[in-house]
Amino acid sequence: MTTQNVSDGQSLLERIQPVSGGREILDPATGELVGRAPEADLADLDAAVARAKAAQSGWAARADEDRAGLLNAAADAIEAQAEELAVLLSREQGKPLNGPNARFEVGACVAWLRATASFPVEPEVLLDDESGHAELHHRPLGVVGAIGPWNWPMMISIWQIAPSLRMGNTVVIKPSGYTPLSVLGLVEVLNTVLPADLLIAVPGRGDIGDRLTRHPDIAKIMFTGSTPTGKKIIAAAAETVKRLTMELGGNDAGIVLDDADPAAIAEDLFWGAFINTGQTCAAMKRLYVPDALYDQVCDALVAVAGQMPMGNGLDEGNVLGPLQNRAQWEIVDRLVTAAVDSGARVLTGADPSPEAVDGSGGHFYPTTLIADIDGDDPLVVEEQFGPALPIIRYTDLDEAIAAANALEVGLGSSVWSSDLDRARAVAARLEAGTTWINKHGAIDPRVPFGGAKESGFGLEFGAHGLREVSQPHVISW
Numbered sequence: 001m002t003t004q005n006v007s008d009g010q011s012l013l014e015r016i017q018p019v020s021g022g023r024e025i026l027d028p029a030t031g032e033l034v035g036r037a038p039e040a041d042l043a044d045l046d047a048a049v050a051r052a053k054a055a056q057s058g059w060a061a062r063a064d065e066d067r068a069g070l071l072n073a074a075a076d077a078i079e080a081q082a083e084e085l086a087v088l089l090s091r092e093q094g095k096p097l098n099g100p101n102a103r104f105e106v107g108a109c110v111a112w113l114r115a116t117a118s119f120p121v122e123p124e125v126l127l128d129d130e131s132g133h134a135e136l137h138h139r140p141l142g143v144v145g146a147i148g149p150w151n152w153p154m155m156i157s158i159w160q161i162a163p164s165l166r167m168g169n170t171v172v173i174k175p176s177g178y179t180p181l182s183v184l185g186l187v188e189v190l191n192t193v194l195p196a197d198l199l200i201a202v203p204g205r206g207d208i209g210d211r212l213t214r215h216p217d218i219a220k221i222m223f224t225g226s227t228p229t230g231k232k233i234i235a236a237a238a239e240t241v242k243r244l245t246m247e248l249g250g251n252d253a254g255i256v257l258d259d260a261d262p263a264a265i266a267e268d269l270f271w272g273a274f275i276n277t278g279q280t281c282a283a284m285k286r287l288y289v290p291d292a293l294y295d296q297v298c299d300a301l302v303a304v305a306g307q308m309p310m311g312n313g314l315d316e317g318n319v320l321g322p323l324q325n326r327a328q329w330e331i332v333d334r335l336v337t338a339a340v341d342s343g344a345r346v347l348t349g350a351d352p353s354p355e356a357v358d359g360s361g362g363h364f365y366p367t368t369l370i371a372d373i374d375g376d377d378p379l380v381v382e383e384q385f386g387p388a389l390p391i392i393r394y395t396d397l398d399e400a401i402a403a404a405n406a407l408e409v410g411l412g413s414s415v416w417s418s419d420l421d422r423a424r425a426v427a428a429r430l431e432a433g434t435t436w437i438n439k440h441g442a443i444d445p446r447v448p449f450g451g452a453k454e455s456g457f458g459l460e461f462g463a464h465g466l467r468e469v470s471q472p473h474v475i476s477w
Helices: 012-016 042-061 064-080 082-093 102-118 153-166 180-190 206-214 227-240 262-278 291-305 326-341 397-405 420-427 462-468
Strands: 023-026 033-037 124-129 132-140 143-147 170-174 199-201 220-224 243-247 252-256 284-290 345-348 368-371 388-394 412-416 434-437 470-476
Touching (some): 012 033, 012 082, 033 082, 033 180, 042 132, 042 143, 042 170, 064 082, 064 102, 064 180, 082 153, 082 180, 102 153, 143 153, 143 206, 153 170, 153 180, 153 220, 153 462, 180 199, 206 227, 220 227, 227 243, 252 262, 262 284, 262 291, 262 388, 262 412, 284 291, 284 397, 291 368, 291 388, 326 368, 388 397, 412 420, 420 434, 462 470
Parallel strands (some): 143 170, 143 220, 170 199, 252 284, 252 412, 284 388, 412 434
Antiparallel strands (some): 023 033, 124 132, 345 368
């Protein structure tokens, strides 16, 4: 796998593309060529793991403040090339530059690096009395294998890279085949300040990911993606008893209580569901609304949706973009079509014809709100992962909570109410890794994040996230 040599005057995209060959990556908004991605083979992966393993002991031996300092330097490097990274991300993933999208994602990479550099990692004193003394230390694991998704390729890569490096591990990362250029560009920028071989990207097809999960010199796998793929990784990693952090699929429920103010919550409801055009694991994917407020909430959401332009991400006026790939477009279209065929009511959208969406020619699906839908409709019980939200009417709050908990996934959930105490009581009954009140999907690098049930296990972010990429070591005397 031979890529361009770094030289002055080259763009970031030129630096990461292969000298010849490679796989074409097309803009999901236009179908135009973005660039060519190198394709590694298994020998390339083995060589990358060997290099990372050789570099790891020296990296672990460095003072923690040195490692934290380099994370801050990496954040500076991203800031220096933020616009170039954002444009590459927009062209490859499809998300607009503005709104909670490409520039936002690049900024989040900076924020997560700086936050991760700031968390304390001192030993914890467990026991200190006449019976003895015991301390809990956290040591590096070795080489971490990171496998990322296509929806937030840069930001989620940083979620995997930053804590791993801070704790003295090295990282071999496999980008999604849909968005390799974004991650390669990010790694290129990070490696302008990181010592050699601490972070190595190995783009390629599924055999690369499979080998990474089974490789005897990989100590831990961090994966964000679908539950079916996660189950395969769990099984493969068992061969060598690898440590795992699995952030898997979600089908997050939001529950509006009958004391909520529809006009006040409408925009936050909208972005809870439609951030990144619905392509977010912890987006709200089904909304339960009481009879008393049902029509008001529906009308308020339609009004907000009408103010959110969709189109080519490089157009500064757009805040919603295309689906990243045709396969995901077909999933959304199948689920919406089935809902309409079953008699559900279309409030807006559900017309995927090119004429219906600005930016025709790409994988665009219009912002879609579906009302009067059965709770067991496929659009409700399957994860659509796109710009379509089913709004389910309820009369009994206990039944709404039971419906929210009925699925086998539990990444996030939310409760919407004017009464905080009442909202907290409902939140305590929901089965999810995170439950937000009067917001949905709001993450913070200081606050642990992880799934329940088949939405995965292990925590990311904060001091808890650092512990997840380390080996606990008790020293007692």
